[in-house]
Amino acid sequence: MYRAEGLTKVFPGGIRAVGGIDLKIGAGERVAFIGPSGAGKTTLFRLLNLTLKPTVGRLWVAGQDVVHLHGAALRAARRKIGTIYQQHNLVPRLHVVHNVLAGRLGAWSTPRALLSLLRPVEVEVVHRALQQVGIPEKLYARTDELSGGQQQRVAIARVLLQDPDVILADEPVSSVDPTLAVSIVRLLTDISRATGKSLVVNLHSVDLALACFPRIIGLREGKILFDAPPESLQEETLAALYQGAAAAGSAQGTPDAPFDPASTCRPVPRV
Amino acid sequence: MPPSTPPPPAVPFLASRPSRFTRGFLLLFGLTTAASWWAARVDLSTLFSREALRNALFFAAEGFPPALSPEFLLFLVRPALETVQISLLGTVVALLTGLPLGVLATASLAHAGPLHELDLSGRPVRRLLRFLPYGLSRALLSLFRSVPELVWALVFVRATGLGPFPGVLAIGVAYGGILGKVYSEILEAVDVRPLEALQATGASRWGVFWYGMVPQAFPHLVSYTLYRWECAIRASAILGFVGAGGIGQQIEISMRMFNFGEVVTLVGILVLMVAGTDALSLRLRRRVL
Numbered sequence: 001m002y003r004a005e006g007l008t009k010v011f012p013g014g015i016r017a018v019g020g021i022d023l024k025i026g027a028g029e030r031v032a033f034i035g036p037s038g039a040g041k042t043t044l045f046r047l048l049n050l051t052l053k054p055t056v057g058r059l060w061v062a063g064q065d066v067v068h069l070h071g072a073a074l075r076a077a078r079r080k081i082g083t084i085y086q087q088h089n090l091v092p093r094l095h096v097v098h099n100v101l102a103g104r105l106g107a108w109s110t111p112r113a114l115l116s117l118l119r120p121v122e123v124e125v126v127h128r129a130l131q132q133v134g135i136p137e138k139l140y141a142r143t144d145e146l147s148g149g150q151q152q153r154v155a156i157a158r159v160l161l162q163d164p165d166v167i168l169a170d171e172p173v174s175s176v177d178p179t180l181a182v183s184i185v186r187l188l189t190d191i192s193r194a195t196g197k198s199l200v201v202n203l204h205s206v207d208l209a210l211a212c213f214p215r216i217i218g219l220r221e222g223k224i225l226f227d228a229p230p231e232s233l234q235e236e237t238l239a240a241l242y243q244g245a246a247a248a249g250s251a252q253g254t255p256d257a258p259f260d261p262a263s264t265c266r267p268v269p270r271v
Numbered sequence: 272m273p274p275s276t277p278p279p280p281a282v283p284f285l286a287s288r289p290s291r292f293t294r295g296f297l298l299l300f301g302l303t304t305a306a307s308w309w310a311a312r313v314d315l316s317t318l319f320s321r322e323a324l325r326n327a328l329f330f331a332a333e334g335f336p337p338a339l340s341p342e343f344l345l346f347l348v349r350p351a352l353e354t355v356q357i358s359l360l361g362t363v364v365a366l367l368t369g370l371p372l373g374v375l376a377t378a379s380l381a382h383a384g385p386l387h388e389l390d391l392s393g394r395p396v397r398r399l400l401r402f403l404p405y406g407l408s409r410a411l412l413s414l415f416r417s418v419p420e421l422v423w424a425l426v427f428v429r430a431t432g433l434g435p436f437p438g439v440l441a442i443g444v445a446y447g448g449i450l451g452k453v454y455s456e457i458l459e460a461v462d463v464r465p466l467e468a469l470q471a472t473g474a475s476r477w478g479v480f481w482y483g484m485v486p487q488a489f490p491h492l493v494s495y496t497l498y499r500w501e502c503a504i505r506a507s508a509i510l511g512f513v514g515a516g517g518i519g520q521q522i523e524i525s526m527r528m529f530n531f532g533e534v535v536t537l538v539g540i541l542v543l544m545v546a547g548t549d550a551l552s553l554r555l556r557r558r559v560l
Contacts, residue, residue, distance in 0.1 A: 079473035088464035106473025
């Protein structure tokens with residue numbers, strides 16, 4: 001699905017957010033990125049969803065070299081990648097139905113998109129998608145009236161309508177409470193399992209990552225520190241990942257979610 | 272919480288440059304104000320001198336009692352309606368000019384900002400092609416609004432003859448320039464994060480515009496347009512002075528006849544009309560917000 005060689009992003013001002021990442025993610029694979037804040041996870045995701053241009057390095061999505069794409073070809077490549085952000089995914093004043101239908105924008109012509117704003121089309125499909133994410137009753141609610149967790153569900157429903165090959169989720173649960181976090185991550189992994197879409201997630205909560213994903217990649221200072229299944233990860237490896245970064249992590253005001261092992265995806269004993 | 276646009280490069284840039292810019296700007300502003308005070312010969316003693324006050328009072332006293340005879344009031348129905356028509360049609364023309372130009376003049380939609388990061392980086396020709404309509408519409412808007420509506424009215428009175436039509440055109444062009452500029456600023460000010468999310472689905476710029484920008488900006492666009500309509504009522508009164516019809520023309524005629532009682536009545540009607548649009552726009556704004 002993804003292949004990256006020496007992927008690097010240096011921002012103006014010389015800050016090297018992502019420094020030379022080599023990576024392969026297969027179709028249908030589920031991967032979680034973990035690491036302290038400032039490790040370059042979000043930048044990496046913005047490179048992976050074709051929002052940022054890498055300073056150096058190459059990137060292929062489903063075998064296509066995407067670094068030099070523009071215009072219609074770039075939009076076509078983006079359609080294959082669904083992104084869920086931490087927050088602010090959605091247009092607040094729009095009704096839920098339109099926010100979900102926005103997943104179709106890549107496929108629709110502008111007149112079609114406009115007509116749907118006047119009278120929403122494919123409402124049945126939207127309804128099914130909302131049923132799948134557990135909030136079918138919110139079809140015609142105004143988006144800014146929903147809770148944070150419900151808004152993330154709407155964002156997931158939009159990805160369902162977009163029907164991409166890979167779902168990227170950048171800290172999808174760091175602004176919802178821990179119990180909800182588990183259910184939203186599980187929703188994502190279930191979708192990935194059922195549809196065969198790849199799932200690439202950035203997670204703040206290490207426990208959640210270890211419990212729900214068969215492949216964990218540790219990112220620190222823009223580089224991959226380890227790339228391994230959760231069973232083989234040692235405490236020391238994890239400690240090294242976050243070493244000296246605790247202050248930066250807590251400065252975010254998002255402490256690691258208290259974890260309830262009973263409601264995890266599939267319990268993995270930590271070695 | 273990490274914002275979607277990585278802040279590190281922006282921080283040092285923002286912290287150092289604007290503060291110097293702001294200081295320079297404030298200094299210049301202060302100096303200009305002081306110089307203007309002197310250059311415009313602001314002398315409050317002339318305003319509050321005994322003679323000035325007596326003249327002003329005399330002028331005001333001339334206006335009382337206001338002319339309220341039924342036949343005069345009845346006669347005013349037509350010019351009053353004409354003023355409403357001029358302002359309304361003028362605002363519609365301004366909307367039709369300002370909206371397309373304002374959308375084209377929106378930098379975040381045309382060529383700048385995160386929506387174009389990957390699409391335009393390293394493609395100077397493409398960037399230039401995107402910049403051209405943007406720059407052109409900005410120049411047009413700037414031309415439209417830098418010429419005052421009174422001057423536009425004089426031009427159009429020459430072209431089309433006396434009457435309400437040149438007034439409509441004058442307001443349409445001058446206010447089109449103002450509306451377009453403000454529309455572009457409103458559109459640029461919307462939260463960019465939902466726009467990025469839309470763009471990441473593969474949406475085109477127009478898809479992002481209709482689904483992301485317009486819904487966020489809509490109440491502000493409506494609100495500002497209604498405010499401009501209110502301004503247009505006042506402006507159409509002024510335009511009457513140069514022969515563009517309406518209440519303004521009546522004010523000018525009554526002034527010339529030294530019939531200040533009629534002038535007071537006419538100004539009163541103008542105040543009522545502005546208050547009326549204000550009340551109407553308040554109700555409309557409540558509905559769209």
